[in-house]
Amino acid sequence: MKDYKGAISDFSSAIVTNSQSAVAYNFRGLAKSYLGEHKSAIVDFSKAIAIESSDFAIYNSIGIAEHCLKQYIGAIGDYGKAIEINSQFAITYNRRGVAKHYLGDYKGAIADYNKALQVNPDYTEAKENKAVTESKIGRQWRFW
Numbered sequence: 001m002k003d004y005k006g007a008i009s010d011f012s013s014a015i016v017t018n019s020q021s022a023v024a025y026n027f028r029g030l031a032k033s034y035l036g037e038h039k040s041a042i043v044d045f046s047k048a049i050a051i052e053s054s055d056f057a058i059y060n061s062i063g064i065a066e067h068c069l070k071q072y073i074g075a076i077g078d079y080g081k082a083i084e085i086n087s088q089f090a091i092t093y094n095r096r097g098v099a100k101h102y103l104g105d106y107k108g109a110i111a112d113y114n115k116a117l118q119v120n121p122d123y124t125e126a127k128e129n130k131a132v133t134e135s136k137i138g139r140q141w142r143f144w
Contacts, residue, residue, distance in 0.1 A: 004031040005035070008028055011027050026045065026061060029044030033065050042065045063079040063096075072103050075096070079099065090120035091116070093113070094112065096112045097113045097129060
């Protein structure tokens with residue numbers, strides 16, 4: 001059983017013990033996100049970044065929370081920071097591509113899906129998202 005409320009309580013206790021624990025803030029933020037508390041999660045992710053700004057996973061997490069709130073511009077920026085730190089995580093390129101797609105930046109989205117596929121050629125979700133985006137821009141399909 002997933003006890004996210006219990007996890008939030010436990011991470012809050014850890015933060016009382018050590019207010020400089022980026023890990024505790026990040027994981028408390030993740031638990032809040034799983035409960036749909038994305039705004040509160042962003043506060044925790046921001047605190048984690050203030051403590052530890054070189055962890056790509058925290059930027060990825062804040063990007064996901066922003067994405068869930070349809071704050072696509074912020075999500076794109078945070079996914080970009082995650083990519084600057086770790087350019088070999090295909091999922092982040094894919095997520096940034098989806099955010100760009102929602103903003104109507106279809107060429108930018110396709111570029112991100114292509115980068116995700118460079119990193120992981122077998123990444124099915126990036127292939128599917130690329131196909132959906134290509135259909136939005138009226139790509140002409142060739143069958144010969």
